Amino acid sequence: MGEFELLARxxxxxxxxxxxxxxxxxxxxxxxxxxxATATSVDAxxxxxxxxxxxxxxxxxxxxxxxxALSDLAAMGAEPGEAYVVLGAPADLGEEECxxxxxxxxxxxxxxxxxxxxxxxxxxxxxxxxxxxxxxxASPAAFVDRxxxxxxxxxxxTGEIGGAAAGLELLSDPELAKxxxxxxxxxxxxRQLEPLPRLAAGRALAEAGASAMIDLSDGLGGDAAxxxxxxGSGLKIRCDALPIAPGVAELARATGRDxxxxxxxxxxDYELLASIAPEHLAAARRRVLEAxxxxxxxxxxxxxxxxxxxxxLPGGRxxxxxxxxxxx
Amino acid sequence: MGEFELLARxxxxxxxxxxxxxxxxxxxxxxxxxxxATATSVDAxxxxxxxxxxxxxxxxxxxxxxxxALSDLAAMGAEPGEAYVVLGAPADLGEEECxxxxxxxxxxxxxxxxxxxxxxxxxxxxxxxxxxxxxxxASPAAFVDRxxxxxxxxxxxTGEIGGAAAGLELLSDPELAKxxxxxxxxxxxxRQLEPLPRLAAGRALAEAGASAMIDLSDGLGGDAAxxxxxxGSGLKIRCDALPIAPGVAELARATGRDxxxxxxxxxxDYELLASIAPEHLAAARRRVLEAxxxxxxxxxxxxxxxxxxxxxLPGGRxxxxxxxxxxx
Numbered sequence: 001m002g003e004f005e006l007l008a009r010x011x012x013x014x015x016x017x018x019x020x021x022x023x024x025x026x027x028x029x030x031x032x033x034x035x036x037a038t039a040t041s042v043d044a045x046x047x048x049x050x051x052x053x054x055x056x057x058x059x060x061x062x063x064x065x066x067x068x069a070l071s072d073l074a075a076m077g078a079e080p081g082e083a084y085v086v087l088g089a090p091a092d093l094g095e096e097e098c099x100x101x102x103x104x105x106x107x108x109x110x111x112x113x114x115x116x117x118x119x120x121x122x123x124x125x126x127x128x129x130x131x132x133x134x135x136x137x138a139s140p141a142a143f144v145d146r147x148x149x150x151x152x153x154x155x156x157x158t159g160e161i162g163g164a165a166a167g168l169e170l171l172s173d174p175e176l177a178k179x180x181x182x183x184x185x186x187x188x189x190x191r192q193l194e195p196l197p198r199l200a201a202g203r204a205l206a207e208a209g210a211s212a213m214i215d216l217s218d219g220l221g222g223d224a225a226x227x228x229x230x231x232g233s234g235l236k237i238r239c240d241a242l243p244i245a246p247g248v249a250e251l252a253r254a255t256g257r258d259x260x261x262x263x264x265x266x267x268x269d270y271e272l273l274a275s276i277a278p279e280h281l282a283a284a285r286r287r288v289l290e291a292x293x294x295x296x297x298x299x300x301x302x303x304x305x306x307x308x309x310x311x312x313l314p315g316g317r318x319x320x321x322x323x324x325x326x327x328x
Numbered sequence: 329m330g331e332f333e334l335l336a337r338x339x340x341x342x343x344x345x346x347x348x349x350x351x352x353x354x355x356x357x358x359x360x361x362x363x364x365a366t367a368t369s370v371d372a373x374x375x376x377x378x379x380x381x382x383x384x385x386x387x388x389x390x391x392x393x394x395x396x397a398l399s400d401l402a403a404m405g406a407e408p409g410e411a412y413v414v415l416g417a418p419a420d421l422g423e424e425e426c427x428x429x430x431x432x433x434x435x436x437x438x439x440x441x442x443x444x445x446x447x448x449x450x451x452x453x454x455x456x457x458x459x460x461x462x463x464x465x466a467s468p469a470a471f472v473d474r475x476x477x478x479x480x481x482x483x484x485x486t487g488e489i490g491g492a493a494a495g496l497e498l499l500s501d502p503e504l505a506k507x508x509x510x511x512x513x514x515x516x517x518x519r520q521l522e523p524l525p526r527l528a529a530g531r532a533l534a535e536a537g538a539s540a541m542i543d544l545s546d547g548l549g550g551d552a553a554x555x556x557x558x559x560g561s562g563l564k565i566r567c568d569a570l571p572i573a574p575g576v577a578e579l580a581r582a583t584g585r586d587x588x589x590x591x592x593x594x595x596x597d598y599e600l601l602a603s604i605a606p607e608h609l610a611a612a613r614r615r616v617l618e619a620x621x622x623x624x625x626x627x628x629x630x631x632x633x634x635x636x637x638x639x640x641l642p643g644g645r646x647x648x649x650x651x652x653x654x655x656x
Contacts, residue, residue, distance in 0.1 A: 022365065022468040027475070027558070028403040028542060029369035029461075031468050034362045037350065041357035042460060044414040044450045075356040086372040086414075086458040120458075122372045130414040130448075130458035132370060133357075140350040140359050147355070214356060230355070 003121060006095055010102055010119075018115045020081060020136075030117040032082060032134075039135040039143050041072035047127040055171045058097040060193045061129070062104025068217065069131040070112060070197035071270040075215035077144045077206025078135025080199055082117040083109060085131050088124030101129075112199055144202075148211035149231035149275035153303040156281070158201045158272045158288060159295050161220055162259075163245030165266025165324065167192030170251070179254035184247025191245065195270045200291035205274050208284035213274040219267040221321020224309045227273060234306035239264070240314045243298045260319055264311055267324030275303050331449060334423055338430055338447075346443045348409060348464075358445040360410060360462075367463040367471050369400035375455040383499045386425040388521045389457070390432025396545065397459040398440060398525035399598040403543035404471045405534025406463025408527055410445040411437060413459050416452030429457075440527055472530075476539035477559035477603035481631040484609070486529045486600045486616060487623050489548055490587075491573030493594025493652065495520030498579070507582035512575025519573065523598045528619035533602050536612035541602040547595040549649020552637045555601060562634035567592070568642045571626045588647055592639055595652030603631050 017024045023031040045065045047053055056064070066083060073080050085105065089098060098121075109116050114133070137143050149155075167188035170177050177185040198215070205213060214227045220237070228235045239260040248266075249259035276284055281299065288297040311319040345352045351359040373393045375381055384392070394411060401408050413433065417426060426449075437444050442461070465471050477483075495516035498505050505513040526543070533541060542555045548565070556563045567588040576594075577587035604612055609627065616625040639647040 023471075023473055027473045028400040029367035029406070029463065029471075031365055031367050031404075031471050031473075033365050033468055037359055037361045038366075039357035039359050040410070040412060040446060040460075040462070042412040042414050042446060042448045042458075044416060044448050044458065046416060046450055046452045048453070049451050072356040076359075078357070082368070084368060084370040084460055086370050088372060088374060088456060118368060118370060120370045120372050122374050123377050124374045124456065125376070125454050126452065128416060128452065128456065130370075130372065132368075132412055132460040134368070135357065140361055143351075143357075143359050145351055145355045145359075 006098060007121060009099060013102060013106065014116055017117065021115055021117055025118045034136060036136060036138040037140040037143065039073060039076040039078040040132065041069060042130065042132045043069040043072065044128060044130040053127065056193050058100035059104035062101035063108050063194050065129040065131050066105045066108050067195045067197050068270065069133045070114065070199060071215040073133055073135035074197045074199045074202035075213050075272055076135060077202045077213065078137055079203065080112050080114045080133065081136045082115045082134045083131055084117060085119040085129065087121050088128040089121060090124055090127055093127055142206065144206045144210050144213040146212050146214050146227050146230035149227060149233045149303045150211060151233055151303055151305045153211055153275040154278050154281050154299050155235055155237065155301040155303060156274050156276060156297050157243060157300050158198050158297055160243045160245035161216065161269045161271055162248035162263030162266045163188040163191035164195060164268035165262060166248045166251045176251065180247040180250045188245060188247055192268060195268060197270060198272050198292065201288045201295055202272055204287035204291035205272065205284055208276065208287050209280040210274040210276045213272055216269045216271050216273055217267055219265045219321060219324040220273065221264045221309065221311060222323060223273060228307060228309050234304040235301060235309045236304055237301035237309065237311045239312060239319060241298065241300045243296065260313060264319060265322040265324055334426060335449060337427060341430060341434060342444055345445065349443055349445055353446050360445065362464060364464060364466040365468040365471065367401060367404040367406040368460065369397060370458065370460045371397040371400065372456060372458040381455065384521050386428035387432035390429035391436050391522050393457040393459050394433045394436045395523045395525050396598065397461045398442065398527060399543040401461055401463035402525045402527045402530035403541050403600055404463060405530045405541065406465055406471060407531065408440050408442045408461065409464045410443045410462045411459055412445060413447040413457065415449050416456040417449060418452055418455055421455055470534065472534045472538050472541040474540050474542050474555050474558035477555060477561045477631045478539060479561055479631055479633045481539055481603040482606050482609050482627050483563055483565065483629040483631060484602050484604060484625050485571060485628050486526050486625055488571045488573040489544065489597045489599055490576035490591030490594045491516040491519035492523060492596035493590060494576045494579045504579065508575040508578045516573060516575055520596065523596060525598060526600050526620065529616045529623055530600055532615035532619035533600065533612055536604065536615050537608040538602040538604045541600055544597045544599050544601055545595055547593045547649060547652040548601065549592045549637065549639060550651060551601060556635060556637050562632040563629060563637045564632055565629035565637065565639045567640060567647060569626065569628045571624065588641060592647060593650040593652055
């Protein structure tokens with residue numbers, strides 16, 4: 001595979017840049033003219049840690065890499081702008097697989113209004129992708145960080161959780177799929193392989209007045225702890241309020257585990273966890289539904305004075321979330 | 329090594345952010361408020377391809393990763409702003425080595441006025457770094473791209489070339505060091521291990537009216553070809569005008585090669601190659617010397633009508649540059 005030939009093929013596939021880009025891929029740097037404030041995030045995906053080449057197609061890997069990066073912009077309430085991609089390509093990754101990876105990214109970029117504005121291609125022993133995304137807003141104050149949750153705020157969650165972790169188990173052990181409904185199994189495998197960043201829901205929550213927001217990559221338990229710590233507040237979560245993805249409870253019971261534990265400890269759902277003053281809750285719920293069809297906003301608890309996260313099971317006992325180790 | 333503990337240690341070492349950063353490392357994204365136009369570039373360094381852990385210290389690897397990324401901003405004439413770092417850390421990379429890597433970056437960041445504004449840490453089988461840098465200028469037109477070289481422009485080069493490739497040979501085969509002066513050997517090893525981005529020289533060239541600019545990572549021959557192609561012009565280079573680093577000619581002769589071939593084909597010098605109208609040349613030379621002490625601007629040829637790069641040896645024969653394969 002000749003690097004320059006492949007780069008030429010990659011550039012041919014890139015669509016015309018959006019209005020913010022003055023100079024796209026192919027020079028020393030891309031030139032853009034941001035309109036106000038920018039939010040920038042970097043994310044890396046490594047073979048064997050964040051995906052497995054035997055479980056996901058190159059197109060799915062490309063999609064997931066960009067999706068997880070954009071999810072951080074969703075959690076800021078940012079409008080997605082530009083993405084910059086580093087591809088570490090091992091010798092056994094063919095040119096067609098590189099193009100498929102790119103196509104997976106390009107399809108999601110197109111769906112979300114993101115410009116693939118630059119990149120770097122290097123040899124590597126294992127496949128990795130490092131993606132930088134830049135999002136925009138009129139001013140720094142228009143973004144939602146993790147630090148603004150205040151006692152009395154409602155704690156809300158977009159969509160459903162537990163699906164991506166269940167999907168990983170279903171992919172790793174196809175026998176498990178017989179234990180739950182085929183439609184649910186398919187849905188949860190897709191949650192693991194092709195997550196969707198909640199960009200429109202994130203902007204809706206920002207506009208509705210969310211006081212703090214984070215995306216769920218390490219599992220609700222772990223990410224809620226980050227939000228609590230950054231905000232200097234405590235969080236109370238009620239398990240019976242959790243929107244658990246279909247099939248997750250059945251899968252947990254079939255494998256002898258607590259459904260809530262699986263949902264709270266499972267990572268990679270890329271839903272948004274936010275705090276919001278109770279008086280803004282109804283409007284936020286309406287705006288999220290308008291922004292993303294079928295995505296409900298569910299109140300799962302409250303922000304309280306103090307620190308830490310208290311997750312209470314229906315019987316009253318506390319649930320101690322386990323760390324989520326992606327593919328480990 | 330606990331990821332969160334290490335991240336906490338890393339954050340402790342980060343200095344206060346510059347005025348452009350409204351929210352630094354530790355949230356879903358960093359928030360900044362760019363003043364005008366931005367230039368963004370991504371670069372990856374992989375163990376065994378761009379550095380070798382047995383030849384470079386972690387501090388040197390961190391320095392080089394940031395330096396090569398910033399070199400792309402130098403080639404745009406940009407003011408360095410923010411850097412975002414992805415570290416892929418193999419199991420045998422200890423916590424102290426991670427901190428040393430960071431310190432190598434932080435020292436150069438401080439020297440160049442760059443904010444380390446965010447990052448991501450992931451497990452990997454091999455050590456890699458992917459760095460995104462953002463530079464600034466008042467408007468898109470203030471940056472210098474690769475496409476503006478016009479027939480009649482002078483072709484100029486900052487500093488000296490061939491040193492980094494010679495340094496790699498000296499590091500790989502310590503016996504070779506006996507063939508050249510110890511001071512030269514030390515200097516060229518440093519060019520390979522701790523390159524310096526020509527940021528001030530790049531801004532000086534931009535202000536002096538450079539029409540096109542590129543940094544030398546793949547060797548003068550290869551990078552001149554990129555500049556020629558992007559500009560739709562031809563380039564003529566005279567070998568007897570080349571500023572070859574001290575010791576390079578001796579090393580080439582000691583190993584039976586043409587000194588010019590080594591200088592023209594050797595990569596990783598991170599000097600700047602630029603085109604500029606002849607009437608601006610004297611002012612450009614003065615500004616570069618003022619900007620970086622001891623860094624001369626040397627005219628090495630001209631931009632001509634046509635395409636391609638013609639590199640002429642003192643005797644009149646043409647030199648065909650070889651591709652530079654970094655550590656291969």
